[in-house]
Amino acid sequence: MDAWLRALTFSTGYNTSLVTLGAMLLGASAGMIGSFILLRKRSLVSDAISHATLPGLTVAFIVMALLFGDGRWLPGLMIGAGLSAAFGLWGVQHISERTRLGEDSAIGAILSTLFGLGVVLITVIQAMNTGGQAGLTGYLVGATAGMLAGEAQLIAACALLLLIAVFMLRREFLLVCFDAEYAATNGVRAQRVDMLMLLLLLAVTVIGLKVTGLILVVALTIIPPVTGRFWTDRPLRMVAIAAICGALAGYLGVTLSSVRTGLPTGPLIVLSAFFLFVLSLLFSPRRGMVAMLAAHYRFKTKVHLRQGLLALARQEAIYDALTLRVLRRHGFIRRDNVPTPLGLAAARDAEHEEQLWSLYRSLYPDEAAHLDHLGLEPISDCLPPDTVMSLESRMHPPLRSAL
Amino acid sequence: MKASRIDDPAISRSPLAIQGLTVSYGQKPVVYSVDFITPPGSLTAIVGPNGAGKSTMLKAALGIKRRLSGEVLVYGEPYEQQSCHVAYVPQRNSVDWDFPATVLDVVVMGLFRDLRWWQLTRRHHRDMALECLCRVGMEAFAKRQIGQLSGGQQQRVFLARALAQSADLTILDEPFAGVDAATEKAIVEVLKSLKRQGKTLLCVHHDLSTVRDYFDHVLLLNVRRIAAGPVDKAFTEKTLQEAYGGRLSSLQLEQIVMPSATTQKV
Numbered sequence: 001m002d003a004w005l006r007a008l009t010f011s012t013g014y015n016t017s018l019v020t021l022g023a024m025l026l027g028a029s030a031g032m033i034g035s036f037i038l039l040r041k042r043s044l045v046s047d048a049i050s051h052a053t054l055p056g057l058t059v060a061f062i063v064m065a066l067l068f069g070d071g072r073w074l075p076g077l078m079i080g081a082g083l084s085a086a087f088g089l090w091g092v093q094h095i096s097e098r099t100r101l102g103e104d105s106a107i108g109a110i111l112s113t114l115f116g117l118g119v120v121l122i123t124v125i126q127a128m129n130t131g132g133q134a135g136l137t138g139y140l141v142g143a144t145a146g147m148l149a150g151e152a153q154l155i156a157a158c159a160l161l162l163l164i165a166v167f168m169l170r171r172e173f174l175l176v177c178f179d180a181e182y183a184a185t186n187g188v189r190a191q192r193v194d195m196l197m198l199l200l201l202l203a204v205t206v207i208g209l210k211v212t213g214l215i216l217v218v219a220l221t222i223i224p225p226v227t228g229r230f231w232t233d234r235p236l237r238m239v240a241i242a243a244i245c246g247a248l249a250g251y252l253g254v255t256l257s258s259v260r261t262g263l264p265t266g267p268l269i270v271l272s273a274f275f276l277f278v279l280s281l282l283f284s285p286r287r288g289m290v291a292m293l294a295a296h297y298r299f300k301t302k303v304h305l306r307q308g309l310l311a312l313a314r315q316e317a318i319y320d321a322l323t324l325r326v327l328r329r330h331g332f333i334r335r336d337n338v339p340t341p342l343g344l345a346a347a348r349d350a351e352h353e354e355q356l357w358s359l360y361r362s363l364y365p366d367e368a369a370h371l372d373h374l375g376l377e378p379i380s381d382c383l384p385p386d387t388v389m390s391l392e393s394r395m396h397p398p399l400r401s402a403l
Numbered sequence: 404m405k406a407s408r409i410d411d412p413a414i415s416r417s418p419l420a421i422q423g424l425t426v427s428y429g430q431k432p433v434v435y436s437v438d439f440i441t442p443p444g445s446l447t448a449i450v451g452p453n454g455a456g457k458s459t460m461l462k463a464a465l466g467i468k469r470r471l472s473g474e475v476l477v478y479g480e481p482y483e484q485q486s487c488h489v490a491y492v493p494q495r496n497s498v499d500w501d502f503p504a505t506v507l508d509v510v511v512m513g514l515f516r517d518l519r520w521w522q523l524t525r526r527h528h529r530d531m532a533l534e535c536l537c538r539v540g541m542e543a544f545a546k547r548q549i550g551q552l553s554g555g556q557q558q559r560v561f562l563a564r565a566l567a568q569s570a571d572l573t574i575l576d577e578p579f580a581g582v583d584a585a586t587e588k589a590i591v592e593v594l595k596s597l598k599r600q601g602k603t604l605l606c607v608h609h610d611l612s613t614v615r616d617y618f619d620h621v622l623l624l625n626v627r628r629i630a631a632g633p634v635d636k637a638f639t640e641k642t643l644q645e646a647y648g649g650r651l652s653s654l655q656l657e658q659i660v661m662p663s664a665t666t667q668k669v
Contacts, residue, residue, distance in 0.1 A: 039502065168520040175515060179498045181467045185491040186516050233503050233548045 007255035016258055018152040019144045023211050023250035023269065025159035027220055030204045031246030032166045034221030035228060035239040036197055039177035045198065046221045048092055048107040049085045049205050053214045054118025056084025057139055061125060071125075074151045074210060077139070081214070082206045088114050089198055142213035142266025144254055151210060158207045163243075165200060173197060174235055211250070212266035219270040220246055227277045230284040249273035301326050302376055308332070309350035312339050353379055356391050363391075415479030417441050418488060418572035418603045419464065424473030426456065426463040434460045436473070437628045441572070441605055442620055446598045448608040450638075451624040452647050457607045458494070458576050460624065465491055465574065477572070487516060490570035492561045494577055500550045506560050507532055507545040513567030535566040538596075540589050555586030562590060573597065575606040579613075591617055611651075611659045614638060 003012075010017040037043055060080025061071035071077075088110050095106035125136065137143075144152075166173075172193050175183035180190035201221065208217035228242035253269025285291050300322075308323040309332065318324055318337070327333045332343030339347065357375035360383070361368040380388050414420040419441040426434040434456035441447060449457045462468040464475045466482060477485035490513070510532040511524055518524070536542045539559040544552065552560065558578055565573050575594075579587050594604050594617070608614060614621060614634060621638045623629040623646040630642035640660045643651060651659075 041499075171515045171518065171520070175512060178502055178504065178509070178512065179493065181462065181497060182491060182493055182512075184467045185465045185486060185489065187486050229503060233505060234508055235502070235504050238503050 003259045004255060007258045008251075012258060015147070015149055015152065016254075018149060018156065019147050019211075020251060020254045022152045022156035022159060023144065023254040023265070024247040025156050025163065025250075026204070026208050026211055027224070027246030027248070027250030027269070027273075028243040029159045029162040029166060029200075029246075030208065030217065030220035031224035031228070031242035031244075032163065032239050033197065033200045033204055034246075035225035035242040036166075036173040036177055037201055037221060038225040038229075039174075039235065040194070040197065042103075043222050044104060044107050045089075045092065046201055046205065047218050048088055048111045049198075049202050050214050050218050051111040051115040051118075052085045052088025053081035053205060053209065054084070055114050055121055056080040056082065056087075057209070057214065058118050058121035058125060058136075059084070061136060062121070062128070065125075065128065071136075074148075074154060078206045078209065081209055082202060084114065085202050085205060089202065138213070139209050140213050140215065141264040142208075142211050142216065142269070144211055144257060144265040145261055145263075147210065155207055155211060158203070162200060162203055162207070166239075169193075169196060169200075170236060170239065178235075211254075212269050213264075216266040216270050219273060220249065223270070223273040223277050224249065227273070227280045230280040230287045233286075245273065245276050249276060305330065306350060306354075306376055309343075309347045310354060312343055312347035313351035355395060356388070359391050359395060360387075363394075413440050414476055416443055417479075418443055418477060419482075419574075419605060420476040420479075421460070421464055422474045422476070424460060424463060424475065425471040426459050426468055427471050432471070433626060434463065434624075435626050437624065439622055439628060439631055441603055443603055444598065444601050445620040446594060446604045446606070446618050447620040447622060448606055448614050448618040448634075449622045449624055450608055450611065450614060450646070451629070452650055455625040455646070457624055461574055461576060461605070461607060465489065488571045490565035490568040490573045492558075492565045492573065492575040492578055494580065495554060495557050495561070500552070500557065502549065504549050505545065506536065506541065506547050506549060506552070509549060509560050510535055510563045510567050513564040516568065532563070532567055535563040536560075538566055539563045539593055553583070555582035558582050559586060559589065562593060566593070570602075572603045572605065575604065577607050577609060579608065579610060611643070611655075614659075 006012050007016060007020070010020065034043075034046065037046060057077055057080055060077050063071075063080075064073055064076050065071035091110045092103065092106045095101050095109065096103040099106075101109075122136065138146075172183070172188050175186060175188050176190045176193045176197075183190055183193070204221060205214070205217050208214075208220060211217075212220055224242040224245035225238070227245045228238040228240075231241050232238050249269050249272040252272035252275075254265055256268045256272070257263040257265040280288065282289050283291070304320065304323045304326045308318055308320075308327045311318050311323075312327075312332070318327070324333070324337060327343065328335070330343075330346075331340060332346055333339050354375070356379045360379070361375070379391075383391075414422075417440045421437055421439045424434060424437045425432055433454075437460060449461070451457050459468060463470040463473075464482065466475075466486070475482040477488050482489070507529060511528060513535070514524075514528050514531065518528075533542055533545060536545055539562050541556060541559050541563060544556065544560075549557065549560065562575075562578065565575075578590055582590070594606070597604060598619075606618070608618070615638070618634055620632065621634050622631040623637060623642050625646045625648070629646040630637040630639075638660075640656050643656055643659065
């Protein structure tokens with residue numbers, strides 16, 4: 001706990017702080033680009049990309065090991081991974097465009113094939129008897145503990161560049177995500193924008209290799225955007241929230257993994273992201289489960305209250321248990337279900353409201369159709385006073401004769 | 404040959420001149436060698452049976468669909484260089500209405516063309532968008548999530564987005580499909596007010612009975628161009644019969660063409 005606190009406050013040394021910063025920037029850029037990918041409904045593509053990095057990564061390792069004796073040079077590995085991921089993407093694109101297979105089946109085929117190839121190549125490396133092969137598993141699940149300062153700087157710098165690139169392209173991305181055809185009429189070519197989007201996604205994957213590992217980087221491009229969706233109905237705000245969630249997940253994950261040696265960074269980052277997701281799922285004020293349950297309950301009580309009051313006004317018998325309970329709680333009926341004076345007054349008001357609303361509905365059917373609360377709100381809160389007055393005056397003659 | 408076409412004043416003044424446009428799905432042409440010069444300042448309906456290639460023709464003209472042959476000129480220049488003069492109102496079902504966006508967000512998209520990447524969306528952009536929403540009677544819904552709108556309201560939002568582009572030519576793809584009567588009236592009012600401002604409108608339309616009331620020019624299309632011109636001249640029993648190929652009964656035809664007969668008598 002103490003070690004974690006020190007890591008959280010960036011007081012465990014320059015290197016760890018640098019790594020933490022890098023992971024946060026990575027999380028932010030993954031969240032941003034992931035949001036657009038999610039809105040474009042192509043989240044699965046990031047899965048294909050991440051799996052397709054493995055053969056390139058291993059080939060780069062083998063080549064560098066043969067040439068220089070040590071295969072663990074991060075930029076080289078990143079280039080290798082990027083190339084094979086790009087090849088995988090090209091394959092997916094090619095198959096889904098030229099054949100009758102959909103993008104999802106193309107992704108499945110490419111993803112498993114390239115990952116299988118990568119696993120075979122890993123066994124080749126293990127048989128090679130060269131230095132540093134133990135470090136290779138770090139690229140599968142992420143390992144930031146032994147990261148060099150130069151590596152951390154590279155990751156942080158690349159992630160920052162990505163952030164800027166996504167920011168610059170946000171409107172083009174948004175247009176294409178919402179309506180690719182409309183975007184085309186605005187001079188924004190969907191094909192080119194999609195290409196850029198995938199390229200940035202690929203870059204995030206490659207940069208994330210060492211931090212989250214190649215499989216789990218997918219989680220960073222999917223979970224934070226979904227988390228962001230819980231908090232807002234606005235597109236660019238969602239992207240911003242996803243970036244914050246991603247950064248937070250990176251921060252929590254890296255600091256947690258620094259607590260004890262051997263704790264894998266990637267899984268901890270992913271678990272942190274998932275933790276934020278669950279928090280949002282439960283407690284976000286509008287779309288969270290708690291809020292939705294509460295809103296549903298409030299609405300239900302309101303309907304029951306109105307129905308109960310109308311029944312009182314029309315002197316109908318009430319059998320529904322919830323209705324009775326609600327009326328009793330408001331003091332509108334006694335324990336033996338006899339209406340109180342307060343209840344009778346409220347019932348008269350409810351009946352009056354109901355008549356005003358139904359008059360409004362019959363006079364202005366179009367406008368009434370635009371209101372979506374079934375006339376449960378007080379009419380004077382929803383309509384301008386002059387409209388209510390004119391409705392009242394139309395109602396009065398029949399009321400007077402009734403009296 | 405090409406140069407002389409562009410020199411033609413009718414083409415160089417037209418906000419959208421289509422020449423020999425062909426679009427095909429596989430080997431089957433859905434639009435075949437269509438010529439149409441949109442008269443500037445007109446309110447033109449594109450009319451034809453289902454599958455006549457009305458929407459496809461427009462999408463090809465707008466660069467959404469690839470064309471097999473033909474050219475599209477905006478004020479005599481290729482469309483690709485002049486697309487800023489053209490606003491597009493797509494069909495409602497072309498987007499996912501669960502998209503996280505408010506009504507205002509969608510209308511502001513109409514201003515994206517003028518915004519550079521370093522510029523943030525500022526108050527005066529939002530005010531402009533609000534003004535466009537006012538013109539379609541939707542200002543009260545600015546903060547609504549778009550998924551909570553009725554079909555007619557969605558259509559109005561798309562129209563407001565096109566208004567925000569303040570283009571010379573607005574192309575609408577079935578703006579009256581599945582909307583309520585109040586929305587239809589509101590949209591027609593906006594279209595007519597744009598026409599009064601000297602703007603040009605081109606509109607795929609499926610309701611033959613309102614062509615005469617709403618539009619001044621018409622293009623009858625059934626894969627090929629059947630007829631085009633002012634409604635009185637081009638929208639006749641003969642051309643309709645040709646475009647719909649017997650799919651309209653004589654009674655229907657009579658009802659559609661009748662209004663002109665009565666007005667001529669008066």
